[in-house]
Amino acid sequence: MPQSPFLDFDELFARIGVLGHEFHERLEALDGTTVTMRGYLAPAAPGSREVLVLTRAPAATGREGGTDQGWPEDAVFVLPAAEEAGDFAPGRLTEVEGVLEHGPLRLDAAGASSLVRLRGARWAPS
Known part of the structure; x- marks a missing residue:
């Protein structure tokens, strides 16, 4: 993967609270x-490959291929490149590179x- 700025999960939000989330300045x-993230x-x-989720720790899945429960507050949704059909192994540390977007968006x-x-x-095992 080409070198791009690395963004850590600790740099997503400056504050998470009952009144909402405050985005980190970085x-x-x-x-x-x-940017590149690792998780x-x-x-x-x-069963979805259209939208993935990147988390700082392995996510507990409710059933094969997904979860019925909410994701962690700092979960990053990953929208794969059209040609990305790469496999990934849940529970395996993975480096993901993509264009960073932030702000509320409903992902149907x-x-x-x-x-x-x-x-x-795009991603590759770390």
Whole structure:
């Protein structure tokens, strides 16, 4: 993967609270640029390859290929590049590169709302 700025999960939100989420200044500065993150991929919905979720720790799945419960507050939704058909192994640390987007967005394919996304993403095991 080409070198792009690395974004850590700790740089997503400055604050998470009952009144909402405050985006971290580094996330806002990198919005619209290609970044690399490292975490664990899982399908956002059972059997889905359209939308994946990147988490800092392996996600507990409710059933094969997905989860029925909410994702962690700092989960990043991953929208794969059209030609990306790469396999991934849930529970295996993975490096993901994509264009960073932030702000509320409803992802119908995932049946979820997203605050942070990587669009046109590609990945490789770390």
